[in-house]
Amino acid sequence: MENRIVVGGVLIHHGRVLAARRSAPAAVAGRWEFPGGKAEPGETQQQALERELHEELGVRTRTRQRLPGQWPVRAGLVLQIWTAELLAGDPRPLQDHSELRWLGPDELSSVDWLEHDREVLPEVARLLAAAARPTTPA
Numbered sequence: 001m002e003n004r005i006v007v008g009g010v011l012i013h014h015g016r017v018l019a020a021r022r023s024a025p026a027a028v029a030g031r032w033e034f035p036g037g038k039a040e041p042g043e044t045q046q047q048a049l050e051r052e053l054h055e056e057l058g059v060r061t062r063t064r065q066r067l068p069g070q071w072p073v074r075a076g077l078v079l080q081i082w083t084a085e086l087l088a089g090d091p092r093p094l095q096d097h098s099e100l101r102w103l104g105p106d107e108l109s110s111v112d113w114l115e116h117d118r119e120v121l122p123e124v125a126r127l128l129a130a131a132a133r134p135t136t137p138a
């Protein structure tokens, strides 16, 4: 059976990343994740993430780069994580989440992340640091 992909979105805005607290199912409720969901047949991962972030948070985004790694969630389901840019809207927990928080570089460990998501935090910290660095004039 071909693996189905779950896409998680590292949404970075003004030097902070969005963390979302899941409201269901029971096994993962209360844990924090990068919002997203399963790609539908025929959809690219980029399209899937943009659709899921619109459904779940009410925002328009653009998917940017895939982060290294992939993680088996359960049989037939693999998590991949992409960064995304916020184009329009203010994220609200419309679906699947009970709370949202923007986390700065010093706050990344302040929430109880799902195990797989925790593994990409060093990369997320690097991205936040790079976003904060002033660009040097040529």
Ligand SMILES: Nc1nc2c([nH]c(=O)n2[C@H]2C[C@H](O)[C@@H](COP(=O)(O)OP(=O)(O)OP(=O)(O)O)O2)c(=O)[nH]1
Pocket: 006, 007, 008, 009, 028, 033, 034, 035, 036, 037, 038, 039, 052, 073, 079, 096, 114, 115, 116, 117
């Ligand atoms: N969305 C998301 N899911 C994650 C992450 N990390 C992680 O282990 N998961 C797990 C939790 C879920 O078992 C599964 C994703 O399912 P989901 O419920 O988000 O997918 P979906 O929105 O398409 O759900 P549905 O329409 O099938 O109900 O992957 C993550 O960062 N983001």
